[in-house]
Amino acid sequence: MTKILLVGCGKMGGAMVRGWRKDETLDIVIVCPSPKEQSAHVTWIDALDKLDPAFMPDVVVLAIKPQQMAAVLPAYARHADRLFLSIAAGKTLSHLAQLIGSPHAAILRAMPNLPSQIGKGITVVTANTAVTSQQKQLGQSLLESIGLVEWIDEEILMDAVTALSGSGPAYAFALCEAMAAAGEKLGLAPELAATLARQTIIGSGALLGKSCASTAELRVAVTSPGGTTAAALLPLMDQENGLFPLLEKAMQAAYARAKELSS
Numbered sequence: 024m025t026k027i028l029l030v031g032c033g034k035m036g037g038a039m040v041r042g043w044r045k046d047e048t049l050d051i052v053i054v055c056p057s058p059k060e061q062s063a064h065v066t067w068i069d070a071l072d073k074l075d076p077a078f079m080p081d082v083v084v085l086a087i088k089p090q091q092m093a094a095v096l097p098a099y100a101r102h103a104d105r106l107f108l109s110i111a112a113g114k115t116l117s118h119l120a121q122l123i124g125s126p127h128a129a130i131l132r133a134m135p136n137l138p139s140q141i142g143k144g145i146t147v148v149t150a151n152t153a154v155t156s157q158q159k160q161l162g163q164s165l166l167e168s169i170g171l172v173e174w175i176d177e178e179i180l181m182d183a184v185t186a187l188s189g190s191g192p193a194y195a196f197a198l199c200e201a202m203a204a205a206g207e208k209l210g211l212a213p214e215l216a217a218t219l220a221r222q223t224i225i226g227s228g229a230l231l232g233k234s235c236a237s238t239a240e241l242r243v244a245v246t247s248p249g250g251t252t253a254a255a256l257l258p259l260m261d262q263e264n265g266l267f268p269l270l271e272k273a274m275q276a277a278y279a280r281a282k283e284l285s286s
């Protein structure tokens with residue numbers, strides 16, 4: 024049995040547990056102030072001092088808010104010889120090691136994104152040098168419960184990851200809003216415009232997920248020369264004022280803010 028100690032079980036922790044429940048080789052203890060119902064292999068406690076001293080976790084998963092980390096993590100120092108897996112935004116490996124009280128603690132820092140809540144996220148992970156390859160495999164398999172997993176060697180790239188996949192779902196929602204608003208200006212009723220925009224994004228995303236073609240190939244395939252889509256793509260793909268420079272500006276802003284917030 025792999026023993027997991029999950030700290031915090033809100034939106035993200037809850038999503039991970041939903042995936043883990045299906046795996047009978049996992050023995051999970053959840054520390055959370057508002058416990059939910061127990062089940063086979065899942066035990067809830069509302070405070071760390073209720074943890075059975077005989078329970079030796081293979082991994083401590085940190086799914087609390089970043090701002091709670093400094094207050095909560097030091098109490099887990101007694102597990103400093105175990106693997107820690109943090110999904111807290113902006114909390115660096117060295118900062119987490121400091122809070123655990125051991126420069127040699129094995130720590131994985133992961134950045135999931137919003138669709139993880141329905142098992143369709145993408146999580147980027149980085150490890151410190153204390154993490155073994157076996158521990159990396161464990162981290163990979165635990166994070167796969169909420170979607171795809173990618174690894175990076177350089178932690179410094181985590182701010183770029185935050186600007187792309189971390190904040191990215193909001194860009195897709197904003198695109199959907201902008202399409203609906205433009206549809207309204209063309210005379211469509213607000214409700215119909217919203218439905219058309221939403222289902223267009225949902226359908227295109229699902230198609231993208233199923234297709235082996237690149238996004239550029241899909242775009243070209245739907246664009247007849249001289250047609251309506253080609254007319255729309257002229258301003259959209261403009262190199263100075265189109266979508267590319269706009270998104271670059273937006274993501275530079277997210278990147279700069281991620282750098283400011285990280286500790």
Ligand SMILES: NC(=O)c1ccc[n+]([C@@H]2O[C@H](COP(=O)([O-])OP(=O)(O)OC[C@H]3O[C@@H](n4cnc5c(N)ncnc54)[C@H](OP(=O)(O)O)[C@@H]3O)[C@@H](O)[C@H]2O)c1
Pocket residue numbers: 030031032033034035036054055056057086087088089091095110111112134135136137189
């Ligand atoms: N949501 C996302 O899309 C997303 C994306 C990327 C990264 N993340 C990261 O994921 C982490 C969790 O985010 P979330 O959205 O799941 O937050 P959340 O829904 O607020 O969950 C946090 C959980 O921690 C619990 N908690 C509070 N104090 C605790 C303590 N002392 N010990 C144990 N548990 C405690 C809370 O319980 P109560 O509610 O009872 O207080 C709550 O269940 C954050 O660090 C965030 O940066 C989230």
